[in-house]
Amino acid sequence: MEALVKYVQDEFISKNEFPAFGAGDTITVYYEIKEGNKTRTQFFRGVVLQTRGTGSTRTFTIRKMSGSVGVExxxxxxxxxxxxxxxxxxxxxxxxxxxxxxxxxxxxxxxxEQMKR
Structure with a gap:
């Protein structure tokens, strides 16, 4: 059963190509927001706290400071x-x-910051 689920995920779910990043990296994520019949692009810039999961269930958590309040x-x-x-x-x-x-x-x-080699 598990192999069947993995096959369906690999075949039918579209994959996005993004650069490699990990915990401690500062990244900017651009994503689309739909409000009524309009769409706009918004960004979220912060530090990556973690990446977890594999394949199509992979997620990452970002934290930024908005004033004196932390937003994740x-x-x-x-x-x-x-x-x-x-x-x-x-x-x-x-x-x-x-x-x-x-x-x-x-x-x-x-x-x-990590020094470039």
Whole structure:
């Protein structure tokens, strides 16, 4: 049964091609919003806290600061409304899920940028 589900997901669900990113990276996600009969593009720029899942169930969590309030959003990778993802900065972190980032404020909340090789 599991093989059948995987086959259907691979064959019939469209895959979006996005750049590789991981926890600690600062990315900008452009997605489409429908309001009535109008559509517009909105972006969400923040730090990736985690990526989870595989295949068509893959999701990633982004956190940004809006004023002094932290806002998190979970995006599925195969969301049809996703238009593009830009990687702004590659962050250097030691964990794949950086939930400790939620409790940091001020200068401690900065993530070092990874040096390009």
């Amino acid at each position: 959003r979970i995006f599925p990778m195969n969301l049809p409304a996703l238009q593009k993802i830009e990687v702004n900065k590659k962050g250097k972190v030691r964990r794949s899920r950086i939930f400790y980032f939620r409790g940091l404020t001020g200068k401690k909340a900065r993530i070092k």
